[in-house]
Amino acid sequence: MNKKFLATMLLAFAVITGVAPYAMAASPQAMNAPAAAASLYTRLGGYDALVAVTKDFIGRLATDPQLAKFFTGLNDTSKARVEAHVIDFLCVATGGPCIYTGQDMKTAHTGLHITDADWNTSAAHLTETLNKFKVPQKEQSEVMAAISGLKGDIVGR
Numbered sequence: 001m002n003k004k005f006l007a008t009m010l011l012a013f014a015v016i017t018g019v020a021p022y023a024m025a026a027s028p029q030a031m032n033a034p035a036a037a038a039s040l041y042t043r044l045g046g047y048d049a050l051v052a053v054t055k056d057f058i059g060r061l062a063t064d065p066q067l068a069k070f071f072t073g074l075n076d077t078s079k080a081r082v083e084a085h086v087i088d089f090l091c092v093a094t095g096g097p098c099i100y101t102g103q104d105m106k107t108a109h110t111g112l113h114i115t116d117a118d119w120n121t122s123a124a125h126l127t128e129t130l131n132k133f134k135v136p137q138k139e140q141s142e143v144m145a146a147i148s149g150l151k152g153d154i155v156g157r
């Protein structure tokens with residue numbers, strides 16, 4: 001079968017059945033469908049960026065004189081577990097392809113007695129981290145909006 005004949009047959013197949021053979025399948029853009037908006041996770045730079053941001057953020061919390069007390073009781077294994085869980089949690093929360101296997105936010109923070117003031121200091125650290133990594137204002141606002149929805153599960157428990 002020569003190439004021209006094969007191409008003609010494929011075209012005829014597509015026209016008659018309305019089904020584009022795999023190799024001919026048009027992308028959504030080509031079909032004038034609006035492209036799906038990139039997730040916050042993707043716009044933040046994906047997994048490696050999230051790891052870098054989370055490590056910086058947790059590092060700031062754990063060394064802040066007001067907040068260090070929350071982390072002093074954790075051994076290195078526990079710290080590594082919390083860090084990995086926060087990464088996965090934020091990955092899922094921003095629309096990334098991760099699976100979070102840690103505790104829910106209420107359970108994870110109950111008994112810590114995190115106050116409003118602690119929360120505000122943490123939020124300021126998060127802003128500093130996002131600035132350090134030059135996250136654009138739009139994405140910063142989306143991160144803060146996602147985080148602020150968790151406050152009731154984290155503060156005063």
Ligand code: HEM
Pocket residue numbers: 061067070071078081082085086089101102103104108109112114118119122147150154
């Ligand atoms: C920004 C919002 C926050 C998020 C998304 C978050 C997320 C998490 C996650 C995913 C874990 C791990 C749960 C597990 O391992 O099963 C965790 C644990 C923990 N969080 Fe948060 N957290 C937030 C805010 C805070 C704040 C403001 C503090 C205190 C200043 C804090 C202190 C802790 C501590 C000490 C643990 C370890 C608890 C333990 O396993 O003993 N978190 N958090």
